[in-house]
Amino acid sequence: MFKRVLMVCIGNICRSPTAEVLLRHRMQGKDIVVESAGLAALRGYPIDATAQALLQEHGLDGTPHKARQLDREIVDAADLILTMERKHLDGVLALAPHARGKTFLLGKWLDDAGIPDPYRQSRSAFERAYQLINSGVSSWVPYL
Numbered sequence: 692m693f694k695r696v697l698m699v700c701i702g703n704i705c706r707s708p709t710a711e712v713l714l715r716h717r718m719q720g721k722d723i724v725v726e727s728a729g730l731a732a733l734r735g736y737p738i739d740a741t742a743q744a745l746l747q748e749h750g751l752d753g754t755p756h757k758a759r760q761l762d763r764e765i766v767d768a769a770d771l772i773l774t775m776e777r778k779h780l781d782g783v784l785a786l787a788p789h790a791r792g793k794t795f796l797l798g799k800w801l802d803d804a805g806i807p808d809p810y811r812q813s814r815s816a817f818e819r820a821y822q823l824i825n826s827g828v829s830s831w832v833p834y835l
Contacts, residue, residue, distance in 0.1 A: 693835055695724045697769035698797070699779050703729030703758035705810050706775045706820055708738045710797060712746055712753045713828045723835060726769075728761035730782040739810065741817045766790050773797040773831065775806040775824075797827035 696714060700707040707727035715725040737743075738753040746753045759765075766772065766787040772794040774780040783794050798804030806823045809816040 693723060693770040695726070695768055695770045696835070697765065697772045698725070698727040698775075699730065699761060699772060699783055700727075700775040701729055701731050701779065701808065702736075702810060703727055703732040703760075704736050704756075705739045705742045705817070706806055706808065706824060708753050708756045708758075709742050709746060709821060710773065710775070710824045710828060711756070712751050713825055714831070716751055717828060717832050718835065721835070726765075727756075728759050728765050730761055730779060730786075732758045732760040734758055734760055739817075741809070741814055742821075745817055745821045761786065763787050769793065771795075771835075773799075773827075775808075777803075777805060797824065797831070800830035801826055 698707040698710040711725050711727040736758045738756040743753045763786060772783055772790060774796055780794055780796060784791055796803050806820055809820040
């Protein structure tokens with residue numbers, strides 16, 4: 692049973708906080724902590740405004756989020772680590788090789804689909820990322 696799930700991307704302001712909010716919402720009432728961090732985090736930054744707008748349109752709120760840098764302590768505290776792209780998975784394992792057995796792509800159950808970074812792109816790029824993240828989160832729920 693997973694008690695702590697960690698979402699990872701690069702900057703920790705678009706994809707991983709969106710995944711964090713979506714999974715936390717799905718896990719309400721369960722004893723699961725969902726967090727996020729970035730491999731090259733924009734430390735202290737809030738969630739991207741477009742990502743927040745999409746969450747808000749779906750009745751969710753990412754405004755409490757502040758980006759944080761991934762480190763070994765955060766990796767060690769997690770029972771399951773879900774990354775947005777293969778290079779993020781590789782980055783986690785470079786930082787903490789012992790995390791291999793608990794680190795996977797968010798899109799693992801969706802043919803290992805990666806989630807392209809929408810940062811500084813059009814709203815449609817954010818919408819596509821949101822759809823992929825939502826599908827990835829949904830695919831993991833039965834295993835949590």
